[in-house]
Amino acid sequence: DGKSGITSADREVGLMLRKTNKPVILAVNKIDNMNLMDNIYDFYELGLGEPHAISSANAMGLGDLLDVIVENFPEGLNTEYNEDIIRVAITGKPNAGKSSILNKILGEDRVIVSPIAGTTRDAVDTYFEKGDQQYLLIDTAGIRRKSKVYERVEKFSVLRSMSAVSRADVVLIVIDATEGVTEQDTKVAGIAHEEGKGCIFVINKWDLVEKDNKTLGNYTNEIRDMFPFMNYAPILFVSAKTNQRMNKILDTVDQVAAEHSKRVSTSQLNDVIGEAVMLNQPPSDKGKRLKIYYGAQTGVKPPKITLYINNKELTHFSYQRYLENKIRENFGFEGTSMQFEYREKDKRR
Numbered sequence: 001d002g003k004s005g006i007t008s009a010d011r012e013v014g015l016m017l018r019k020t021n022k023p024v025i026l027a028v029n030k031i032d033n034m035n036l037m038d039n040i041y042d043f044y045e046l047g048l049g050e051p052h053a054i055s056s057a058n059a060m061g062l063g064d065l066l067d068v069i070v071e072n073f074p075e076g077l078n079t080e081y082n083e084d085i086i087r088v089a090i091t092g093k094p095n096a097g098k099s100s101i102l103n104k105i106l107g108e109d110r111v112i113v114s115p116i117a118g119t120t121r122d123a124v125d126t127y128f129e130k131g132d133q134q135y136l137l138i139d140t141a142g143i144r145r146k147s148k149v150y151e152r153v154e155k156f157s158v159l160r161s162m163s164a165v166s167r168a169d170v171v172l173i174v175i176d177a178t179e180g181v182t183e184q185d186t187k188v189a190g191i192a193h194e195e196g197k198g199c200i201f202v203i204n205k206w207d208l209v210e211k212d213n214k215t216l217g218n219y220t221n222e223i224r225d226m227f228p229f230m231n232y233a234p235i236l237f238v239s240a241k242t243n244q245r246m247n248k249i250l251d252t253v254d255q256v257a258a259e260h261s262k263r264v265s266t267s268q269l270n271d272v273i274g275e276a277v278m279l280n281q282p283p284s285d286k287g288k289r290l291k292i293y294y295g296a297q298t299g300v301k302p303p304k305i306t307l308y309i310n311n312k313e314l315t316h317f318s319y320q321r322y323l324e325n326k327i328r329e330n331f332g333f334e335g336t337s338m339q340f341e342y343r344e345k346d347k348r349r
Contacts, residue, residue, distance in 0.1 A: 256335030
């Protein structure tokens with residue numbers, strides 16, 4: 001602390017750090033104006049090298065401090081993750097238990113857990129291994145209603161949460177079982193769906209819900225009614241507090257990640273499309289009928305199906321949904337959204 005000067009605790013820490021024989025960077029905070037600059041010279045007494053004057057409150061000197069930190073990074077350090085790593089974003093409204101779920105998965109308290117909504121202000125990346133599988137777990141700040149986002153840091157947290165979804169392969173949409181589905185939950189789910197991510201609904205705090213033999217079914221139906229466009233997403237009922245069914249989360253993540261990157265052969269895909277067309281003819285308009293010549297899977301993460309047709313103007317969302325359902329019935333793709341693209345092969349036909 002540049003204002004209060006060196007304390008006995010600073011001296012003890014300085015002695016301890018010198019014994020480690022590791023690079024130490026000494027930052028003297030609260031140097032808020034030039035009148036306090038002379039105070040930093042007293043800190044040479046700690047024997048930790050040159051003191052770096054900063055003011056975290058006024059964001060002064062932070063860039064120079066970062067430069068010094070980077071200079072001390074080991075050469076040749078490999079910061080790239082294995083390409084097979086599964087990136088999992090843990091999203092949801094504030095205080096739904098996202099950080100508690102992360103800590104249970106890791107088996108240790110790496111993230112602050114508090115009953116105060118909004119404790120996690122930023123996205124936190126945590127590398128994790130289980131067996132041969134590697135994961136990057138991203139615990140995001142809760143996405144709040146825009147009307148409640150007043151502070152700049154809160155606005156930044158919302159952007160980081162959305163960024164976390166875009167970086168992920170699989171998104172855990174954490175819902176507070178005691179509150180049910182909220183507007184924020186639908187927003188988070190909509191972002192994940194539109195981004196083409198693998199999605200899992202995680203209903204947390206299930207231990208706090210009074211239950212009878214219809215509770216689970218009713219809650220499942222509510223989720224499906226609220227998210228009719230995401231019937232592909234598995235639903236897990238868990239309790240981070242009691243550890244109830246927490247072991248199911250990573251198993252389901254593995255399954256969804258596999259479906260998210262699955263490929264099917266063109267011949268098998270066209271067999272299914274051909275059968276679907278025979279059972280239910282494509283739509284027509286003013287005497288012209290949509291013709292599907294063939295289809296091919298042209299992408300993964302999410303699976304992308306390209307259909308070669310005669311006229312894009314004849315396509316209809318309801319028929320695309322029909323084809324998607326038939327494809328899912330035959331190939332699965334559980335837990336992941338799908339994308340469809342139409343290409344006109346021959347308009348004259």
